[in-house]
Amino acid sequence: MSYTKQALGNEFFVKSNDLLFEQGLNDIEINIMDWGGHSKCFFFNGDKSAIPFDIFAASFYLLSRYEEYLPHVKDEFGRFTASESIAYKHKFLHQPVVDIWAYKFKEALQKQFPDFEFPTKTYSIKPIIDVPNPYRYKLSGIMRTIGGTLKDVFRFKFKSLYTRFMVLMHFSHDPYDTFKYVINKQKQSKFRFSFFFLLGEYSTYDKGANVNNKSFISLIKHVGDYSNVGLKISYFAIDDADVLKKEKTKIEDIINKPLRASRQSFSKLNLPETYRNLIELNIKEDYTMGGYVNEIGFRAGSCTPFLFYDLDYEIQTPLKICPYHVMDFALLKHKSLLDKKRVLNNIINEVKQVNGQFVSVFHNYTLSYSDRWSGFKDLFNIILESGNNEN
Known part of the structure; x- marks a missing residue:
């Protein structure tokens, strides 16, 4: 086999694009073509090649997230959006190409x-x-509880006010407390779930429980008896290695073992700095890359975990990127439960066809009895059944 500009003889020949031989970043022209009527491809290399495009360069472009290093328009949280990606623009975001x-x-x-x-x-x-946040009303502290109560009163949210009272008086179950339900599902599944807990300080972006609360710590320990526990990195820790180190130390003290996996708040990534911080702290896996918050699909074009390649340093790192393919918020745009199920089954089938790993991100409150999340337990069960039905 050869990977060059010209074949040497009758070997298995793949004509190369310049991308993998370059240093630095360039604004590369991408021309999309169909391949076999089922998928798109780019970096066309002519008929003499065994593959009609440079499969190595194209795969590298997507997996390295080359386009996210180039100038692009960010959203209000500083995130790379689906609409900026070539996969979205050329309608192959829904496929693990x-x-x-x-x-x-x-x-x-x-x-x-x-x-x-x-x-x-x-x-x-x-x-x-x-x-x-593990709870909607519990563990909020006196000041947050008073503030939340006054907001409910002034905004005439009497249903929320009533629920708050019933929960705090222990007459009703906190709507966000779905942990017993999920752990029961874990017990019935052959695949291990992963929970990511936020331990950052209260801020404009992060409004979690008090990280020193004994009940919260007990909850994390209890979940860790059945499932993997990872760190949901707070918004300000994403860009501050010192804050991140404190959060990592805190969760390691709780679970009594080295932290292995993380997710970033708001699914925000600043490449390559975000991943460099994780590598510096010896975090092995990250579950932030994947689809997008508001779009289902394959951000890196794959449903197989891969190692992060730092384009600035031109080096493959030990950090494993585990891409997710659907987040609960992305399903909200589909109004009916039937449409949600159809879209979810379609993306599951895409992963099944290539024997990949289907990664979903649901929040604990998604599985509550809130009207907004009506039917999401059914969607969660579809995912679980897709795995349990496999031999």
């Missing part, structure tokens, strides 16, 4: 090397429970 390409590449290789054996993959799921 890198995995699709890999399977087609495998088929082409097998034709020329029929005796070559490839490792097999199987479909799996990785349910993520994001916990920015």
Whole structure:
């Protein structure tokens, strides 16, 4: 096999694009074409190549998030948005194109090397429970409780006022407290869930529980008896390594073992700085990359975990990126429960076709009895059943 500009003979030849031989970043022209009627591709390289495009350069472009290093318009939280991506613009965000390409590449290789054996993959799921605040009314402290009560009164939110009273008087269940339900689901599943708890200080962006509250600490320990526990990095810790280090130390003291995985608040990433901070603190996995908060799909073009490549330093790092493919908020744009189920099943099927890992992000309050999240327990069960039904 050769990967050059010109074939050397009759070998398996893939004509190369310049991308993987360059240093630094350039504003690259991307021309999209169809491949086999099922997926899109780019970096076309002509008919003489065994593959009609540079599969290595195209995969690298998507997985490294090359386009996120280039100038782009950010949203109000400083995030790279779906509408800025080539996958969204050219309508292939809904497909794990890198995995699709890999399977087609495998088929082409097998034709020329029929005796070559490839490792097999199987479909799996990785349910993520994001916990920015474990409770709606409990553990808020006196000042926040008084402030919340006054807001309910002045805004005529009497239903919320009544629920707050019933919860605080222990006559009713806190609507955000869905942990017993999720843990029962964990017990029935062969796949391990991951919970990400926010331990940052109270701020404009983060309004979690008091990190020193004994009940909150007991909850984290209890969840850790059944599922993986990771850190939901606070908004200000994303750009402040010292704050991040304090939050990491706090959760390690609670779970009594080294922190392995993280997620960023608001799914915000500043590449490459965000990931460099994680690597510096020896965090092994991150679950922030994936789809987008308001769009379902494959941000990096893949449903297979991969190692982060730092484009500025030109080095592969030990940080494993575990992309998610659907967040609960992205399903809200679909009005009916039937439409939500259809969209969810479609994205699950895309992952199943390439034997990938389906990663979903649901918040603890998503599984509450709130009108806004009506039917989301059914959607969560669809994900769990998709994994449990696999042999």
